[in-house]
Amino acid sequence: MNKKTHFSFLILGIISLKLGLFFGLLAGAQYMVPEFLKEIIPFSQMRELHVTMVISWIILTATGCIYYFISIDNKLAFPKLEKAHIIIFGLTGILILISILTNNMGGREYMTYNPLLFFPIIIGWLLFAINYYQTIIKKIVFGPVYLWMWMTGILFMIITYSEAHLWIFSFFKGDVIKDITVQWKSYGGIVGSWNMLIYGTAIYVMSKIKGDDRIAKGKIAFFFYFLGLTNLMFGWAHHTYIIPHKPWIRILAYGISMTEWIILGSMILNWRKSLNQKQKINSPAYKWLLSTDVWIFLNLVLALLISIPTINLFTHGTHITVAHSMGTTIGINSTILIAAIFYIVSKENKFSLNKYKKRLNIAFWLFHISLLVFWGSLLYSGYLKGIWDQMDMPKTSFSEFITDLKPVIHVLVSGGLFLFISIEFITNPLIKALINKSKK
Numbered sequence: 001m002n003k004k005t006h007f008s009f010l011i012l013g014i015i016s017l018k019l020g021l022f023f024g025l026l027a028g029a030q031y032m033v034p035e036f037l038k039e040i041i042p043f044s045q046m047r048e049l050h051v052t053m054v055i056s057w058i059i060l061t062a063t064g065c066i067y068y069f070i071s072i073d074n075k076l077a078f079p080k081l082e083k084a085h086i087i088i089f090g091l092t093g094i095l096i097l098i099s100i101l102t103n104n105m106g107g108r109e110y111m112t113y114n115p116l117l118f119f120p121i122i123i124g125w126l127l128f129a130i131n132y133y134q135t136i137i138k139k140i141v142f143g144p145v146y147l148w149m150w151m152t153g154i155l156f157m158i159i160t161y162s163e164a165h166l167w168i169f170s171f172f173k174g175d176v177i178k179d180i181t182v183q184w185k186s187y188g189g190i191v192g193s194w195n196m197l198i199y200g201t202a203i204y205v206m207s208k209i210k211g212d213d214r215i216a217k218g219k220i221a222f223f224f225y226f227l228g229l230t231n232l233m234f235g236w237a238h239h240t241y242i243i244p245h246k247p248w249i250r251i252l253a254y255g256i257s258m259t260e261w262i263i264l265g266s267m268i269l270n271w272r273k274s275l276n277q278k279q280k281i282n283s284p285a286y287k288w289l290l291s292t293d294v295w296i297f298l299n300l301v302l303a304l305l306i307s308i309p310t311i312n313l314f315t316h317g318t319h320i321t322v323a324h325s326m327g328t329t330i331g332i333n334s335t336i337l338i339a340a341i342f343y344i345v346s347k348e349n350k351f352s353l354n355k356y357k358k359r360l361n362i363a364f365w366l367f368h369i370s371l372l373v374f375w376g377s378l379l380y381s382g383y384l385k386g387i388w389d390q391m392d393m394p395k396t397s398f399s400e401f402i403t404d405l406k407p408v409i410h411v412l413v414s415g416g417l418f419l420f421i422s423i424e425f426i427t428n429p430l431i432k433a434l435i436n437k438s439k440k
């Protein structure tokens with residue numbers, strides 16, 4: 001098996017993460033000093049650079065893991081298409097950066113880059129789909145749940161990513177309700193699709209560490225799959241606050257996404273209980289997956305609270321919503337992906353990370369402590385903004401409010417800085433190991 005291209009996806013994913021964190025820190029610095037870099041890259045562009053790069057980390061890394069995992073037990077159907085896929089995504093990534101930096105944007109809230117870049121991206125996904133289906137087609141029917149999850153994730157990514165660009169047509173663009181509904185429905189679908197790719201990856205890594213595919217074949221695993229599918233299709237309802245649909249639809253959508261977390265969380269806990277001491281010690285991926293469980297729990301509590309309508313009225317549009325999205329993309333998605341990269345690097349060479357053991361252990365704790373500080377200060381900053389918003393007259397002025405908020409923002413950005421440092425410590429040995437392997 002030629003693994004070079006799979007590793008290239010992972011390397012590109014890690015580079016995107018590093019870039020994304022760098023832009024995130026600069027955006028954080030702009031919170032503290034609004035004039036900072038304002039003339040060169042204003043906050044609106046910096047935020048887009050950050051969000052686009054961290055989402056690229058999620059997509060590229062999940063894709064690299066899937067190519068790698070399916071190539072272990074099968075012969076990849078079209079290795080050349082995989083190469084075309086990475087070249088297209090790599091070049092489009094550069095064009096996206098140029099598009100945002102030059103403010104050549106489509107005017108959406110997310111995926112703001114020039115809408116023409118939709119075409120190379122969708123071609124990349126189609127190549128992935130063809131390669132994936134042709135490779136696993138004979139195994140899928142009685143196959144483990146992760147094969148189903150990856151297949152569904154790829155298929156729905158193509159559908160929902162295309163849907164997210166329907167706004168180009170005047171039929172949608174000309175009608176606010178239609179436009180917002182389709183926009184948020186598709187964004188929810190995109191998140192649901194990448195969750196399918198990532199949760200499938202988590203189940204794959206768990207079953208391989210245990211050396212037993214039963215966790216990926218039982219009733220619970222498939223119930224989890226169907227729940228994820230429902231969430232992917234209907235979970236968007238809890239994002240469309242301004243659309244006049246019935247509250248029960250939103251509550252049901254929230255309920256489904258929370259049940260999904262509860263099942264993933266309990267699958268990780270049961271898996272942990274079923275491992276022997278040797279399996280635990282021999283796998284650096286193990287503790288990252290366990291830490292995912294802690295963040296599932298914290299995000300679950302937050303999601304439960306912000307889904308209560310009166311609380312939601314208070315939190316919507318504040319940093320509490322940002323805590324929800326960053327808490328899940330960092331605490332859940334990124335910890336699973338880091339676990340998967342550790343699993344791959346250790347599988348390739350059991351000893352390659354031995355000399356970094358102490359450093360990786362410190363970085364693990366630094367990551368979680370700084371994320372907790374970062375996340376906690378987002379919540380507190382959101383709480384203060386909510387209070388200010390609801391405050392009876394006479395209100396303190398906005399500038400006074402911002403001055404009062406400054407200490408919280410300092411803690412928030414410091415948390416982000418330490419998070420950045422910890423991720424540098426974690427990803428540098430991993431990227432080195434992947435580059436070394438690519439050269440062989």
Ligand code: HEM
Pocket residue numbers: 021024025027028047050051054321322325326329330334412413416417419420
């Ligand atoms: C793996 C690491 C990270 C991931 C996956 C991530 C993800 C995200 C996502 C998805 C958003 C969009 C939030 C929304 O629209 O609700 C966001 C916004 C943001 N992130 Fe991050 N983030 C990461 C690390 C950081 C770090 C280290 C900083 C540094 C301070 C940072 C600063 C920001 C800022 C300033 C925003 C804009 C929030 C706003 O609109 O006011 N992020 N991030």
